[in-house]
Amino acid sequence: MSKSIKTIVCAVFGATVAMSSAAFADSKADQELLQSAQAIFKPLPTFEEMQKVKKVTDAQIKLGQALFNDPRLSADQVQSCNTCHNLATYGVDNQSFSKGVTGGFGGRNAPSVLNSSLFIAQFWDGRAKDVEEQAGGPMLNPAEMAMPDEASVEKVLRSIPDYKPMFDAAFGKSANNVNFKNATAAIGAFERTLLTPTRFDKYLRGDINALTQAERAGLKTFIDVGCVACHTGVGMGGDQYQKFGLVDGPYWKFTGSKKPDEGRFEVTKSESDMNVFRVPGLRNVARTYPYFHDGSVWSLEQAVDIMGQAQLGQKMSSKDVKSIVTFLNALTGEVSEKARTVPTLPAAGPNTPHKNHHM
Numbered sequence: 001m002s003k004s005i006k007t008i009v010c011a012v013f014g015a016t017v018a019m020s021s022a023a024f025a026d027s028k029a030d031q032e033l034l035q036s037a038q039a040i041f042k043p044l045p046t047f048e049e050m051q052k053v054k055k056v057t058d059a060q061i062k063l064g065q066a067l068f069n070d071p072r073l074s075a076d077q078v079q080s081c082n083t084c085h086n087l088a089t090y091g092v093d094n095q096s097f098s099k100g101v102t103g104g105f106g107g108r109n110a111p112s113v114l115n116s117s118l119f120i121a122q123f124w125d126g127r128a129k130d131v132e133e134q135a136g137g138p139m140l141n142p143a144e145m146a147m148p149d150e151a152s153v154e155k156v157l158r159s160i161p162d163y164k165p166m167f168d169a170a171f172g173k174s175a176n177n178v179n180f181k182n183a184t185a186a187i188g189a190f191e192r193t194l195l196t197p198t199r200f201d202k203y204l205r206g207d208i209n210a211l212t213q214a215e216r217a218g219l220k221t222f223i224d225v226g227c228v229a230c231h232t233g234v235g236m237g238g239d240q241y242q243k244f245g246l247v248d249g250p251y252w253k254f255t256g257s258k259k260p261d262e263g264r265f266e267v268t269k270s271e272s273d274m275n276v277f278r279v280p281g282l283r284n285v286a287r288t289y290p291y292f293h294d295g296s297v298w299s300l301e302q303a304v305d306i307m308g309q310a311q312l313g314q315k316m317s318s319k320d321v322k323s324i325v326t327f328l329n330a331l332t333g334e335v336s337e338k339a340r341t342v343p344t345l346p347a348a349g350p351n352t353p354h355k356n357h358h359m
């Protein structure tokens with residue numbers, strides 16, 4: 001065989017090897033991993049499936065997007081929902097605590113609004129039942145947008161003439177439809193569209209090669225060490241309440257948190273809910289640092305390591321931690337261009353309060 005032919009044969013052989021490693025994706029082990037993943041997690045629902053959960057219209061979504069981005073709904077006319085849940089940075093502000101309009105900091109880290117409509121309840125302690133109920137909170141929260149009451153929010157909305165046709169389109173024409181309840185319903189409708197599909201969803205629908213081999217190995221570690229006792233379902237979390245420091249605690253031993261948080265105990269006053277939190281979802285987790293309810297940990301590797309110790313009572317090898325993080329990175333999805341684009345807001349009317357009006 002001449003040298004050049006040998007080279008060709010080698011090249012062809014090399015290509016065959018490359019092909020068979022891709023075909024490895026269909027190996028028995030990979031099929032089994034896919035099946036166990038499909039039993040634990042769920043791909044994101046389609047728009048049609050979401051409509052069955054709660055019907056929302058285009059007009060409601062459009063109005064909700066405007067309200068989400070409208071700083072006139074805060075006491076200093078500066079802060080909107082998007083200030084702390086910036087849709088260009090995965091629905092968070094990447095700060096431990098967020099600064100409210102009066103300069104004070106709330107006591108908890110701002111979780112992402114992305115995919116949050118899928119969770120059993122809203123907030124770290126689950127005190128709001130859904131995104132519609134939640135949306136009323138921040139506008140009136142003194143540590144956030146600090147409006148004095150619902151009536152003052154309505155007064156602002158009614159002072160902006162171009163909101164009226166938008167409320168008419170969203171909720172049907174009527175004299176009093178520009179109200180707080182409809183505003184929160186519209187914001188909720190917009191939030192229900194904030195789903196971020198990933199390659200992992202393709203994987204769960206049966207496309208094994210949508211995840212790299214290293215990501216699949218990380219998924220296997222995530223399942224095998226027991227993270228899936230809590231981080232399950234469509235949000236990879238968000239569907240149950242659990243104590244932080246369940247197996248080894250208290251949790252601040254690991255996080256160094258200065259001020260312990262009672263968590264769900266604040267809502268139920270039941271001793272068994274002390275330091276219990278809604279399990280956070282892990283979609284986009286690589287982008288939503290810092291971690292935990294108090295934003296006490298900035299590195300995802302460290303957060304994973306702490307989870308192993310506090311929730312599972314095991315110190316994982318750094319190889320396992322890294323492997324899990326490789327998988328978690330594959331959960332970064334796409335925020336649609338439409339959602340990321342700040343819409344043109346309706347112009348102020350003669351009676352719209354000016355900056356610092358309430359302060």
Ligand code: HEC
Nearest residue numbers: 080081084098099100108109110111116122123124138144
């Ligand atoms: C000053 C910053 C700030 C502003 C402004 C703000 N939020 Fe939040 N948001 C937070 C913080 C902090 C939390 C967590 C509070 C808690 O759990 O006790 C939160 C929680 C949430 C959650 C719960 C997510 C989950 O996973 O449970 C949603 C949804 C949300 N906010 C939507 C909104 C909307 C809609 C607006 C505007 C009407 C808004 N936020 C304005 C800081 C803010």
Ligand code: HEC
Nearest residue numbers: 227229230242244277279280291292293303304307308311
């Ligand atoms: C027994 C239930 C349980 C188990 C098991 C568990 N977690 Fe958690 N996880 C939680 C709870 C509860 C929180 C919220 C803690 C807090 O901030 O108060 C959390 C938070 C996290 C966070 C931070 C998310 C954020 O947005 O701040 C990450 C990352 C995480 N878990 C990953 C993992 C990994 C990886 C494993 C497996 C090694 C795991 N978890 C095992 C319940 C659990």
